[in-house]
Amino acid sequence: MSFLLLVLWAVFSSTESSNSLTASFIDPCVLTDSNCLRASAQKALPVVAAGIPSLGMESLDPMVMERVRAVQAGLRMDFRNTIVKGLRKCEVLDLRRFARKTEIDLKCSVVLIGDYTLGGQLLILPIEGDGKYKIKIRDIVVKVVLDIGEREAGGERYWTVSGFRHSVEVLGGVQFQFQNLFNGNRQMADPVLEFANSNWRQIFYDVAPPIVHTIVSHIVAETTKLFEKTPISELRRTTPYLKLVKTRVSKMIRVVCLLSLVLTANSASAPFIKPCNGDDSACIMSSAVSAVPFFVSGVPELGMKPLDPLSLPLIKSDQGGLKLTFKDSTLTGLKNCHLENIKHDSSKIKQTVIVKCNLVLTGDYDINGQLLILTTQGNGKYKIDIRDMVIKTTVDLTTVTGKDGKPHWHITKWNRSFKVLTGTTFDFENLFNGNKILAEPVLEFANTNWKDVMQEIAPPVVDAIVSEVVLAVEALYKSVPLDELHT
Structure with a gap:
């Protein structure tokens, strides 16, 4: 997911110019040719994940996440110095472009390794520890919808993101390894790890919302700054564009990756709220359940x-x-x-x-x-x-x-x-x-x-x-x- 926006930017440009800065690894496609769009994105994915020094793009596999802290459902989490591997092997399941909307579905298997501090309640069990951790996630499917618009200012056209929606599903499973739980007390640690790996689905979805909130808020802020200050014409030029946004893109790349692992539906100003029709009781209930932890925290x-x-x-x-x-x-x-x-x-x-x-x-x-x-x-x-x-x-x-x-x-x-x-x-x-x-x-x-x-x-x-x-x-x-x- 950390390369998702870059792939989307490449696809936006590829339909209009074969001379864009991404033309070497992006195949131009007609708007309605979904097979071409998917194949073009799949071809671009490993190139973007490996990094493109000439375009100022850092390697995304492996990728470093400096720190993610959260408190959710009674569990205090602090993940530091995390290395994420596996992004270059993600599969683009589908990519659809419309006049005002772009949809992309990805399936990935990734491994996160780093330092952790945990404390509090893991569902029904107390947990406490500080040390090294490893999380393996198999076949996570992320579906993203971006609402894309345009505005004009000073004779230039600018892209706008008026909203976005996400859903995530883990098909294969999640495996947790936390070293030094309870200061190395195996009698206390082993049952907790066994419980976590047996109940991986509930644990994964229970701890995700605050991480989603932190990451999505950052992405929205950075993306909004980028699109507000950078004309569409400069998003298709090599030198002016890269000098202006190299730092912002680098920061955004670092946070978008974990988003693919924990993303849930949200709105632009309140990432934990999913807009619903007043008559859709199921949607209202689902959105409210997801929002409760944020009200509490x-x-x-x-x-x-x-x-x-x-x-x-x-x-x-x-x-x-x-x-x-x-x-x-x-x-x-x-x-x-x-x-x-x-x-x-x-x-x-x-x-x-x-x-x-x-x-x-x-x-x-x-x-x-x-x-x-x-x-x-x-x-x-x-x-x-x-x-x-x-x-x-x-x-x-x-x-x-x-x-x-x-x-x-x-x-x-x-x-x-x-x-x-x-x-x-x-x-x-x-x-x-x-x-x-x-x-x-x-x-x-x-x-x-x-x-x-x-x-x-x-x-x-x-x-x-x-x-x-x-x-x-x-x-x-x-x-x-x-x-x-x-x-």
Whole structure:
């Protein structure tokens, strides 16, 4: 994939001039001749992968990836000094050119070798390590669609990329090797490696989204700079073009390669969002599932802060004769929430989201009053463990004009409902100033009657959580125009 854009540029030029700088290894093709286009791209692929010093193009096989860092689904990843091999043997399955669109399908088998640091949760298993790694990926098929346009400025024509969509599928398999897991403890490392290689498909797709986000954002930025400043006419000349873009192309080449390994559908401003028709519930659900990890991890460039862990400075409640204050609270667990359903009502411009989560809330508390039938008083540290909480949130939307002059969604109001399916465990330290004779019956009562207690104390907590999530969604809508979210 690291040579994909270069191949595409060559094919763009090859239909018009046999004297272009790529003519030595690109066969000119008619726009509608898909067989010629595919064969021409296949012929160009190993030449581009090997590097063309006369054109300032570095070798792509082997290729060096300096660093990729990400946090996804509870797993912290840091890959350094990675060498990628196998790109020159990729197969061009298909290449299709249209007036405003180019599509290309590639199948590759690649090997990544380098240094790693891992920590956190690998699906259901804890993992920790630092050392050498090797990942072999067999028969990965990458399908890419580029939306191509043109603009005129200063008497010159420029290419524009108005959007792009991607999909990826691994047909053969993925094999993971991580040396020095758990500081070389084989009894702990071997089961984790066996689990990873037995469940390679789920692991591969679970850890991909943040890497995709980082790489695609860089590619979009670099490609946009290139096309904004370089006329189409200069993309067909050897000297002026190469002097201008040699550095940018070199940087872009380094990041596009890994994209082929982890690419998923995305839009231009928010690479983790796949635009969907309002009536296509399957597309909306799929796009939302892919986007959840980014909402949780946060997207600073879109004004979206991390949601797990989530800081809740102050939550107050005064109802039913019970005064309750939670201070400096931390909520964890949102990253593992399961999206149960999501709907978009185009006629009423409403969205409804249902999630099921296991949540843990910790911090400082101050309680005074009547907890159902028992008098309760205390202040200190607290912990609430909630299992299988289902939260349903409905937001009303309107359309506003953003700073970019384009229509954007804006949330006008929201409401929520919730229920806990499995159970809740309460732990309040220092009830009644540490008097266990008074405190223990209250705690036992609260944990036995958790459902009723939750109905009394949970609403302001749920409101605080939903409010933070709504702020993240509103930040997304403010940054990303409507046409990149909804078709």
